[in-house]
Amino acid sequence: MRRYATDVAVLARKDLTLELRARDTLPAMLLFVVSALVVFHFALPKSSSGLAAKGLLWVAIVFTALVGLTRAFVPEREQRLIDGLLLAPCDRSAIWLGKSVAVLAFLAAAEVVALPAYAAFFSGIGWSTIPTSSWPTSGSSRWERCSLPSRLSAARASCCCPCSSCRSRSRSWSAASAPASPGAPRATLVSCASTTSSLR
Amino acid sequence: MTALAGLTAVLLGSAVALIFFYAPVDEDGLNQKIFYFHVPIALTAYVCFGWGALKAFLHLWKRVPTADLESYVAIHQGVIFGAMTLVTGSIWARFRWGHWWVWGDEQLVLFLVLFLFYCAYFMLRFSVDAGPQRANLCAVYALFGVVLIPISFLAIRLASSYIHPTVFTSSGPQMATSQFATFCVAWAAMISLAYFFYRFELAGKRLAADLKELRELLA
Numbered sequence: 001m002r003r004y005a006t007d008v009a010v011l012a013r014k015d016l017t018l019e020l021r022a023r024d025t026l027p028a029m030l031l032f033v034v035s036a037l038v039v040f041h042f043a044l045p046k047s048s049s050g051l052a053a054k055g056l057l058w059v060a061i062v063f064t065a066l067v068g069l070t071r072a073f074v075p076e077r078e079q080r081l082i083d084g085l086l087l088a089p090c091d092r093s094a095i096w097l098g099k100s101v102a103v104l105a106f107l108a109a110a111e112v113v114a115l116p117a118y119a120a121f122f123s124g125i126g127w128s129t130i131p132t133s134s135w136p137t138s139g140s141s142r143w144e145r146c147s148l149p150s151r152l153s154a155a156r157a158s159c160c161c162p163c164s165s166c167r168s169r170s171r172s173w174s175a176a177s178a179p180a181s182p183g184a185p186r187a188t189l190v191s192c193a194s195t196t197s198s199l200r
Numbered sequence: 201m202t203a204l205a206g207l208t209a210v211l212l213g214s215a216v217a218l219i220f221f222y223a224p225v226d227e228d229g230l231n232q233k234i235f236y237f238h239v240p241i242a243l244t245a246y247v248c249f250g251w252g253a254l255k256a257f258l259h260l261w262k263r264v265p266t267a268d269l270e271s272y273v274a275i276h277q278g279v280i281f282g283a284m285t286l287v288t289g290s291i292w293a294r295f296r297w298g299h300w301w302v303w304g305d306e307q308l309v310l311f312l313v314l315f316l317f318y319c320a321y322f323m324l325r326f327s328v329d330a331g332p333q334r335a336n337l338c339a340v341y342a343l344f345g346v347v348l349i350p351i352s353f354l355a356i357r358l359a360s361s362y363i364h365p366t367v368f369t370s371s372g373p374q375m376a377t378s379q380f381a382t383f384c385v386a387w388a389a390m391i392s393l394a395y396f397f398y399r400f401e402l403a404g405k406r407l408a409a410d411l412k413e414l415r416e417l418l419a
Contacts, residue, residue: 024326031319038312041303120290120300 007090011098016105018075025071026106029064033114036060037121053122061111068106072099201399208396211389218382231295238288240387241281242311244394246349248278249318251398253346256339268335271342272325273401275318277394282315310352317345 019025040056076082085095219236252274259267289308290300303309321341328334375383 027319028323031316031323034319035316038316121303 004091004094007088007094008097008101011090011095012101012105015072015099015102019102019106022075025068026109028071029068029106029110030113032067033060033064033110034117036063037114037117041121050123053118057114057118057122060114061107064110064114065103065107068103068110072103201403204392204396204399208389208392211385211392215382215386215389218385222378222382224376224378231292234288234292236382236386238285238292239383240390241288242285243387244390245278245281245285246353247391248274248281248394248398249314249342249346249349252278253342256342259335259339260343268339269405270402271339273398273405275321275342276401277398279315279318279322280397281390281394282311282318285311286315306355307352310348310355314345314348314352317348318342321345 037057037060040053040060044052044056073082076085086092088095215236219233252271255264255267255271255274258264259271293302294300301308321338324341325334325338328337
């Protein structure tokens, strides 16, 4: 259990460090949430209640989370690091949880800007709004965890290895979509490497 | 650069001293003094955006090689000063008129739109890979945005009912000479600060580019 928590912490720290260096996800989320709040002001009729505005705050937070989630796997997909991640000697769900924690941290940082902006643009917020706004936050990260196995299998299916045995094995994985043991991808890639070396 | 830093420090120090010890306390009270910060910062933000647009124009027309980076850095400074304008304006509005933000005022909304427009400039810049295409796209975007600046200047004059106070009317500044002097020093200080940040960031970015080139040569 303690090892699992360490794995999750390491993976989340990796994502946070990458974001600190590249700074591409968080500014996009911040700009999106402020622009959404500005647009929502003009979308609401003049006589609308404060409840409608709070509902639109929820919508803004959920879509901001989606912006963060769609960018969550971009570095892995671009540089084909998903194979390295899958080879890591940790439980597959630790990868999911690490990503969730990182996106949750980005969303919390976006909310630090969004909630005061909401308070300035719409009615004020009380201390009760902050825990209630954490509900869509945690819901978004749970959503991400549901889509993660499909993302992992899709990434694995488009792996760099061209040999057909690799592809057929990855297709059977996506059918199963269960957290496979760490030994399986290692064995597959070793066999892939041996096949490609024999082809040369 | 050191001389520029020294000049900025002197101007800022004298501006703060003038604001707090020389300028008279207005009938609104102490919170009126934030005017000496808010308006110079806003005008400096406009100047930065204008400078960025000028550099963008130079890049597109004369193909000056350094103009793209200078335009980017100028707009970066403009966004920083624009954010400070919004913050200081909100603080002043809260203590003077009791609200943080009011949607009915065109000046506020137009400045917010201008600010968000230039925030999106960075999204555009980071979504395209470095090269001539990115430079052209960003230059065109910066030029589009600069059109909003005179519109936001005019909005406050053309609006029939406004909340944002107008101090500089067509009949001159509506304030005492000592206040105007303090305002001018504060504005000079802010422009100097913006120029110092601009030169500093440009130097840093050029250094980073040189370093990257050296690393690629060594590799």
